[in-house]
Amino acid sequence: MYKCEDQMFEVDILMGALTSVVERAEEVIKGEMKPKDLGGKFYKCVEMLYGGDMFEIVTKDHQRVLHVIVSQLKQKLRHVTAARENLKSVWKQIIEKFSTKQRGPTAQESQLNVDKYRLCRF
16 A cells, blocks of 8 residues: 555655656747756656756757756656556555455444444434
8 A cells, every 4th residue: 555655655745747848948949048957857757868967058058958858857757647548447446455454343332332322312
């Protein structure tokens, strides 16, 4: 159960980071931001995609390079989104299975106590 929650959290964080990075890179392409304002999250995502140090390449020729990087980041975001959709059913099954185990005899006992309380009260 905890592994499932961790995976859900990590996927959500990754999707948020990719979305943010794509938006910022598009702002630089439009001229609304400067390349130096992209931040560490951008370079970390780019490093995950391409490896190595992309900082110098982006700062030297950002107009040419950012278009390619943004398309790759969008592709990665689509991939993560599709993976998340595929995993939702698996996560749902795990959560339901865990919830059923949690409810077990304890839930039945508490329901009996509620029924007794209702009978005593009325």
